[in-house]
Amino acid sequence: MLAPNHSKVNAREAAYLALLSSQRQERYIDETLEQWNSERKPIQKDYNLAKEIACGACRMALSLDYHAQVLSGDHLTLKRKERALLQTALYQYY
Helix, strand or coil: CCCCCHHHCCHHHHHHHHHHHHHCCCCCHHHHHHHHHHHHCCCHHHHHHHHHHHHHHHHCHHHHHHHHHHHHCCCCCCCHHHHHHHHHHHHHHC
């Protein structure tokens, strides 16, 4: 599900929302991004970026969680929204 006012949703935010929706087991990443693509009609480059970030963060979730734990130096407890945001950020960094 996209943000209530998703008229200004950029590729990175679309990736985050798609990953979050997938982690909540509401929709597949591709379904969320296809909805964003059909409603907002982003350029192909932005759509590809959103798909790469969302799918990559999902694919590498365990590794990204490990890196977040190491970087924090302490036990890291995150809510689902925070974890999805951190995963998309770390995926782009690594």
